Amino acid sequence: MESPLRLIALNPVDRLARTVEALLVVASAPLSLDELADATEDHPERIETAICLLRERHAEGRSGIVLEEVAGGFAFRASRDAADACARLFERPVERGLSQAALETLAIVAYLGPCSRPDVARIRGVAADSAVASLVERGLISEAGREPGQGGAVRYRTTPLFERVFGLESLAALPRLDDLGEDAAELRERLLEVAEARAS
Amino acid sequence: MLPTPVRELELELDAFEGPFDLLLTLLLKEELEPREIDVAAIVLAFVERTAERDELDLEACGEFLVLVSALLELKARALFPDEAAELGELEPEEAAEELARRLAEYRRMKEAAAWLLDRLGAEQDRFFRIGPAPLAPRAERVLARQDPDALAEALRALALPPPTVSLGHMALRFPPVSQFLERFRTVLSHRRVFDFDGEVEGLSRVEQAVALLALLELRKAGEIALSQAQAFAPIRVSRADDERIHEWKARSA
Numbered sequence: 088m089e090s091p092l093r094l095i096a097l098n099p100v101d102r103l104a105r106t107v108e109a110l111l112v113v114a115s116a117p118l119s120l121d122e123l124a125d126a127t128e129d130h131p132e133r134i135e136t137a138i139c140l141l142r143e144r145h146a147e148g149r150s151g152i153v154l155e156e157v158a159g160g161f162a163f164r165a166s167r168d169a170a171d172a173c174a175r176l177f178e179r180p181v182e183r184g185l186s187q188a189a190l191e192t193l194a195i196v197a198y199l200g201p202c203s204r205p206d207v208a209r210i211r212g213v214a215a216d217s218a219v220a221s222l223v224e225r226g227l228i229s230e231a232g233r234e235p236g237q238g239g240a241v242r243y244r245t246t247p248l249f250e251r252v253f254g255l256e257s258l259a260a261l262p263r264l265d266d267l268g269e270d271a272a273e274l275r276e277r278l279l280e281v282a283e284a285r286a287s
Numbered sequence: 288m289l290p291t292p293v294r295e296l297e298l299e300l301d302a303f304e305g306p307f308d309l310l311l312t313l314l315l316k317e318e319l320e321p322r323e324i325d326v327a328a329i330v331l332a333f334v335e336r337t338a339e340r341d342e343l344d345l346e347a348c349g350e351f352l353v354l355v356s357a358l359l360e361l362k363a364r365a366l367f368p369d370e371a372a373e374l375g376e377l378e379p380e381e382a383a384e385e386l387a388r389r390l391a392e393y394r395r396m397k398e399a400a401a402w403l404l405d406r407l408g409a410e411q412d413r414f415f416r417i418g419p420a421p422l423a424p425r426a427e428r429v430l431a432r433q434d435p436d437a438l439a440e441a442l443r444a445l446a447l448p449p450p451t452v453s454l455g456h457m458a459l460r461f462p463p464v465s466q467f468l469e470r471f472r473t474v475l476s477h478r479r480v481f482d483f484d485g486e487v488e489g490l491s492r493v494e495q496a497v498a499l500l501a502l503l504e505l506r507k508a509g510e511i512a513l514s515q516a517q518a519f520a521p522i523r524v525s526r527a528d529d530e531r532i533h534e535w536k537a538r539s540a
Contacts (some may be wrong), residue, residue, distance in 0.1 A: 115416045162415060170412030177414060182407055187400065194399035210393055248417070253403060254410045267398035 103129055104137040104144075111141075116247060117160030158250035159257050181225045182252050192218040193227060196243050198264055201231035203240035219243060227252065293351050298332055300325050311354065314361065321361040330355060462494055467501030475511065475526055483522040 097105075106127050110118060120138075124131045138154070138161060145154040145163065153166045165173050185193075192215050195207050207215035222228040227249045233239040250257060296307040302323035303310050310329075313319040333351050337343065474481050487498045502524065505511045514523045 164413055164415035167412040170414060173414035179411075181417065185404075185407070190400035190403055191396055194396050194403055197403075198396070198399060210389075210396055212393070251415065251417075252410070253406050254413055261399070262402055264395050264399065267395045267402065 100133065100136055100140060103127060103133055104140045107134060107137045108141055111154070111161060111163050114162065117158045117162040117251065119160040122160070155254075156256050157254060158247040160247075162251070181227065181248065185225075186218070186221075188213075188215075188218040189221050193222055193245070193249070196222070196228050197245045197249065197258060197261060200228075200244035201242035202244075203234055203242050205240055293333070293347050293354070296329075296333055296336055298329060300328050307354075311358075314358070321358065321364075324358065324362060326355060326358055326362060329358070460493065462497050464497055464501045464504060467498045468504060471498075471501060471505060471511070471524065475524070480523055480525040483524055485521070486524075 107123055110123060110126050118126075120131045120134050123134045123138075127134065141154050144150065145152050147153050147166055148168070151166050151169055152163045155162060155164055188211070191211055192207050195210055196202060199206065204215045204219050207219065219228070223230075223243070226246055228243045229246050231242045231244040233241055245258065249255075250260075255261065293307060298305065298307055298310060302325070303313070303319060307329070310319070310324070314321060314324070333355075337348070471486075474486065483498075483502060487495045490498065502511070502513070502522075506513055509527055512525050512527050514525070515521070
């Protein structure tokens with residue numbers, strides 16, 4: 088028998104949105120559309136509709152919980168309004184105290200990964216052992232097989248946690264490498280200018 | 288010409304002993320392997336020499352830095368011959384291009400690292416849960432109400448010595464060897480020869496074993512003689528004097 092207090096009947100999308108909401112609350116890592124579709128036994132297209140509904144409900148400024156698309160999936164996070172309170176209660180061990188060497192190593196792995204420690208050392212010009220170990224310990228990079236051949240060096244790639252910590256929807260959200268730094272031709276010109284100035 | 292403190296710097300290395308300028312000369316003439324030179328020891332020697340002086344000779348320090356850097360580069364090239372060969376094969380123009388390419392690659396990665404750092408700063412107010420969530424709520428384990436007296440009672444029961452385990456079923460009854468000694472002596476007083484197997488037939492394995500021990504005792508005492516046609520054949524027991532008679536007859540024949 089229907090409850091006499093129930094005034095608003097849920098439509099199917101609403102019902103699905105509630106289920107998706109529940110799954111995202113339970114999950115501690117972002118859930119992809121496929122994972123949500125599997126769990127709800129529903130179509131990905133309908134999940135997308137439900138996600139749109141949830142995005143409206145859990146938007147920044149409207150709720151203490153915000154739905155974001157990150158690391159190839161969807162996840163809840165605290166609203167930015169609550170950041171100060173969160174900071175008083177929780178630490179951020181993953182990104183705290185990341186050294187310049189670790190950041191450069193992380194950038195190399197993010198752009199060129201999977202890549203090995205020798206690859207990183209070749210670009211940076213110094214050994215990358217401690218920086219790689221630190222990033223592995225923080226969970227920002229992880230092993231991804233070995234280089235071809237017997238005794239090949241271990242390769243590393245970034246983890247979904249990396250994307251989450253840096254708020255990236257995926258690695259494709261990183262800026263294009265060509266847009267960063269100086270052009271090799273420009274650099275060469277500058278090097279030649281310096282050399283000529285010294286020679287004279 | 289090198290400033291005096293650098294030139295006269297006396298070195299005592301595993302691979303070389305003498306002034307610094309001589310070391311450099313030998314290296315340039317390729318009479319000494321750069322890989323064998325302990326650069327750290329040279330730096331240490333220079334620092335000690337500098338510390339002995341009241342004034343810091345900046346010119347000497349500068350020259351020393353340049354020379355040690357060159358030494359390090361030589362050593363690094365010697366340690367990585369493949370890379371040296373790879374670069375050595377390049378024309379100066381190509382080498383400059385390669386250098387610029389590598390530098391540009393590193394610059395881009397540095398920029399990317401700076402971008403990540405900025406991003407991290409911008410995301411400082413994003414908090415989210417990290418770590419695996421429990422797959423299912425864990426049931427709280429509720430302990431039964433505890434009673435100290437019941438605990439003492441349980442411990443008391445545990446402290447009691449265990450009942451003695453009976454080994455009665457494992458006991459073996461050994462008949463005395465003397466019983467079989469007498470028995471065999473009696474048999475031999477009536478018969479000159481008898482078969483051991485026939486004599487102990489029907490006895491238990493333990494009794495048969497004791498009978499064999501008695502037989503060996505009699506043989507040891509020289510009271511009987513034992514013979515056996517072959518392994519596992521019946522053991523024939525005879526009086527000792529009969530054996531001696533047999534031996535005498537055999538020798539006479």
